[in-house]
Amino acid sequence: xxxxxxxxxxxxxxxxxxxxxxxxxxxxxxxxxxxxxxxxxxxxxxxxxxxxxxxxxxxxxxxxxxxxxxxxxxxxxxxxxxxxxxxxxxxxxxxxxxxxxxxxxxxxxxxxxxxxxxxxxxxxxxxxxxxxxxxxxxxxxxxxxxxxxxxxxxxxxxxxxxxxxxxxxxxxxxxxxxxxxxxxxxxxxxxxxxxxxxxxxxxxxxxxxxxxxxxxxxxxxxxxxxxxxxxxxxxxxxxxxxxxxxxxxxxxxxxxxxxxxx
Amino acid sequence: xxxxxxxxxxxxxxxxxxxxxxxxxxxxxxxxxxxxxxxxxxxxxxxxxxxxxxxxxxxxx
Numbered sequence: 001x002x003x004x005x006x007x008x009x010x011x012x013x014x015x016x017x018x019x020x021x022x023x024x025x026x027x028x029x030x031x032x033x034x035x036x037x038x039x040x041x042x043x044x045x046x047x048x049x050x051x052x053x054x055x056x057x058x059x060x061x062x063x064x065x066x067x068x069x070x071x072x073x074x075x076x077x078x079x080x081x082x083x084x085x086x087x088x089x090x091x092x093x094x095x096x097x098x099x100x101x102x103x104x105x106x107x108x109x110x111x112x113x114x115x116x117x118x119x120x121x122x123x124x125x126x127x128x129x130x131x132x133x134x135x136x137x138x139x140x141x142x143x144x145x146x147x148x149x150x151x152x153x154x155x156x157x158x159x160x161x162x163x164x165x166x167x168x169x170x171x172x173x174x175x176x177x178x179x180x181x182x183x184x185x186x187x188x189x190x191x192x193x194x195x196x197x198x199x200x201x202x203x204x205x206x207x208x209x210x211x212x213x214x215x216x217x218x219x220x221x222x223x224x225x226x227x228x229x230x231x232x233x234x235x236x237x238x239x240x241x242x243x244x245x246x247x248x249x250x251x252x253x254x255x256x257x258x259x260x261x262x
Numbered sequence: 263x264x265x266x267x268x269x270x271x272x273x274x275x276x277x278x279x280x281x282x283x284x285x286x287x288x289x290x291x292x293x294x295x296x297x298x299x300x301x302x303x304x305x306x307x308x309x310x311x312x313x314x315x316x317x318x319x320x321x322x323x
Contacts, residue, residue, distance in 0.1 A: 003288060006285070030313060033313055072309065083311070084312075088314050090295055091296055091318060094293070094295030094299065101286075104281065104285060105281060108280075141316070143316070151303075151321055158321050224317050
């Protein structure tokens, strides 16, 4: 019962937030990716640039390589936009499942009517800090064509950054007494470990193109920060509202007396 | 009685057990979906979700 409610709410919240963020990205993030891919093509066209550009890629996993000619990829234009929309909605559903589960746990353990669209905004903002801001501090948003450290190392660090930030913020917010300051140490841990980096993100390009890629990277960081903030605030407020509207009645049937809610 | 005592303060620890399974399953399901879209090494999954991965700062390529 409770699980079904959480999943249905996550589907509803995820679809709405996914559609919203797709509209926002279509207007400000996608044009930057398209511009970067024009430059990315210019580096691949040059014989000399290819070794430098691919060296940084993760060749141990050839199947995952973006330049794998055999792999299916959507046609540019409508097909690609539709797949981006689908991926955005699926990602938002995944995020909603975790967020709604967290807000449900919070409401249940506090034993009161704390979930709401407004408190959900705080959850959304906290989630944006954990899932976007914290990993971005170590691995800044990258436009296509950026050379970077091995994929596995970056994915592992991303996961460490998100888990440490989420645990650290939770400890700061919910653990009573002096123990809560341990949360600060958890927040700092990913940066003490250090994110995987290589030098020369745009070494494969001519100086002029590299400069333009750097400008695009700056614009991309701002655009993605805004679009993901909009996504997480929408996810948070919708999730808070959905928990209050649909999950709260399911929690009430778990053996909590009706008087507890009066 | 026990239930009334929980009115003013947090519910007892067993309250966590009552929701642990559905909540943890939901978190796991969410993580699997985000992994599939954002982190899977399958080339087709990467290409389909390419712009989403870049926009969400999921490590890509």
